[in-house]
Amino acid sequence: MEMESLRIGEILRTGQPDESVKIQGWVRTKRELKDFAFMEVNDGSSMGNLQVILGKELPNYVEILKKINTGASVAVAGVLVPSRGVGQRIELKANTVTVYGESNPETYPLQKKRHSFEFLRTIGHLRSRTNTIGAVMRVRNACATAIHTFFQERGFLWVHTPIITASDCEGAGELFTVTNLDLNKIAQKETKEIDYSQDFFGRHAYLTVSGQLEAEVMALALEKVYTFGPTFRAENSNTSRHLAEFWMVEPEMAFCDLDGDQDLAEEFLKYIFKYVLEHCPEDMEFFNQRIDNSVLATADNIINNQFERISYTKAIALLEKADRQFEFPVEWGIDLQSEHERYLAEELFKKPLIVTNYPVGIKAFYMRLNEDGKTVAAMDVLAPKIGEIIGGSQREERLEVLERRIKELGIPAEELWWYLDLRRYGTVPHAGFGLGFERLVQFMTGMGNIRDVIPFPRTPLSAEF
Numbered sequence: 001m002e003m004e005s006l007r008i009g010e011i012l013r014t015g016q017p018d019e020s021v022k023i024q025g026w027v028r029t030k031r032e033l034k035d036f037a038f039m040e041v042n043d044g045s046s047m048g049n050l051q052v053i054l055g056k057e058l059p060n061y062v063e064i065l066k067k068i069n070t071g072a073s074v075a076v077a078g079v080l081v082p083s084r085g086v087g088q089r090i091e092l093k094a095n096t097v098t099v100y101g102e103s104n105p106e107t108y109p110l111q112k113k114r115h116s117f118e119f120l121r122t123i124g125h126l127r128s129r130t131n132t133i134g135a136v137m138r139v140r141n142a143c144a145t146a147i148h149t150f151f152q153e154r155g156f157l158w159v160h161t162p163i164i165t166a167s168d169c170e171g172a173g174e175l176f177t178v179t180n181l182d183l184n185k186i187a188q189k190e191t192k193e194i195d196y197s198q199d200f201f202g203r204h205a206y207l208t209v210s211g212q213l214e215a216e217v218m219a220l221a222l223e224k225v226y227t228f229g230p231t232f233r234a235e236n237s238n239t240s241r242h243l244a245e246f247w248m249v250e251p252e253m254a255f256c257d258l259d260g261d262q263d264l265a266e267e268f269l270k271y272i273f274k275y276v277l278e279h280c281p282e283d284m285e286f287f288n289q290r291i292d293n294s295v296l297a298t299a300d301n302i303i304n305n306q307f308e309r310i311s312y313t314k315a316i317a318l319l320e321k322a323d324r325q326f327e328f329p330v331e332w333g334i335d336l337q338s339e340h341e342r343y344l345a346e347e348l349f350k351k352p353l354i355v356t357n358y359p360v361g362i363k364a365f366y367m368r369l370n371e372d373g374k375t376v377a378a379m380d381v382l383a384p385k386i387g388e389i390i391g392g393s394q395r396e397e398r399l400e401v402l403e404r405r406i407k408e409l410g411i412p413a414e415e416l417w418w419y420l421d422l423r424r425y426g427t428v429p430h431a432g433f434g435l436g437f438e439r440l441v442q443f444m445t446g447m448g449n450i451r452d453v454i455p456f457p458r459t460p461l462s463a464e465f
């Protein structure tokens with residue numbers, strides 16, 4: 001009978017001497033001595049590799065040694081023995097070694113040295129075999145699990161909102177068109193305008209920039225819902241915090257105002273940090289040592305301190321008093337730029353802060369107008385190093401006010417008939433927010449570039465792999 005193989009992470013944690021085990025994975029390094037050899041094998045289940053001892057008495061010793069170069073895939077069956085080396089508790093003495101696939105050490109792009117993240121992006125099909133990207137993917141997975149657990153424990157339903165949509169939720173015009181029109185034919189014609197009524201959906205359709213509008217539909221029936229899915233933005237910003245395809249988490253709650261929204265956002269972030277520290281201690285330790293030595297202190301700070309909460313108007317006053325020149329001049333009415341957000345979160349408060357009640361002129365049509373007529377019930381959670389990590393608001397639930405806002409902004413109201421219907425039939429105060437999932441993973445790990453926290457980044461001029 002074939003022995004079932006174990007994951008290396010489990011063996012490193014709980015394996016005992018004399019246990020017979022089988023493992024499978026990829027060779028990280030090989031070291032040949034006179035009478036025996038060592039190889040380190042990793043299967044992605046942990047940061048640590050399992051050291052395997054290959055004795056000369058192995059059948060085909062010489063032949064196997066030739067094949068097990070860095071990058072080769074192997075299965076090893078053997079017995080666990082206490083390790084005599086430092087840094088590991090246990091190692092595997094091989095009885096049989098099977099090589100699934102060889103690797104050419106001359107051309108294999110991952111060598112046993114540190115590679116730059118820029119270089120690793122050019123080998124997106126192999127980079128997950130490195131310590132750092134492997135750790136990122138495990139932490140990313142833990143973040144996603146934490147998010148689902150958090151909401152499920154609190155009675156939120158996970159709803160699946162469409163990826164193809166006809167509405168521009170954020171009104172920022174950063175939409176990718178979805179079409180099956182024959183573009184070659186169109187190119188040959190001298191038409192000035194494309195007739196989308198002839199297109200697949202009989203109208204102009206896009207990849208969604210946010211599932212919020214549809215989440216509102218669901219919240220006004222099911223009370224508490226959340227989305228967790230890909231969103232798309234054709235913004236031409238080549239920064240370390242923007243992707244053209246990113247994942248967003250959007251809770252939406254009926255019978256909730258801006259205070260409740262802020263409370264949820266804060267509890268939510270605290271929960272995820274706690275969960276990841278508990279479930280990925282080794283990876284988090286690695287990030288703290290190798291990537292950013294403030295990662296663990298930041299996590300601790302998030303979990304144990306209250307977030308600061310200030311109004312936009314107060315934020316502007318603080319920025320005006322700042323002892324420095326900003327590239328973008330500060331005055332009431334401006335949209336906060338990354339440098340402003342980071343100054344507030346990183347330098348002034350040294351912790352996440354929630355800024356509320358932004359000017360009506362810089363925010364989306366659906367945000368609830370405040371009594372003053374100048375601001376809306378918006379909130380952004382700003383994090384040190386990242387800037388905006390969450391954006392949310394209480395939604396405008398009053399039909400007349402919403403209709404007026406839509407008109408002022410020149411949005412075609414007839415396309416939003418269903419959204420307005422929610423205000424005609426059983427409207428309630430409601431609120432929600434959107435968390436940029438990759439920004440969260442960046443914040444959690446200290447990774448400097450958002451392209452390195454998603455398996456296959458999509459950015460301007462880049463969609464390989």
Ligand code: 4AD
Nearest residue numbers: 210212242243246250389390391392432433434436
């Ligand atoms: O602030 P945003 O645009 O808000 C919305 O889309 C609302 N509909 C959310 C809601 O209330 N349900 O985006 C939400 C978050 C931002 O705070 C940011 O973290 C992230 O999404 N985000 C991006 N992440 C990566 N790349 C981009 N291009 C991003 N644009 C926004």
Ligand code: MG
Nearest residue numbers: 380388390391
């Ligand atoms: Mg925003």
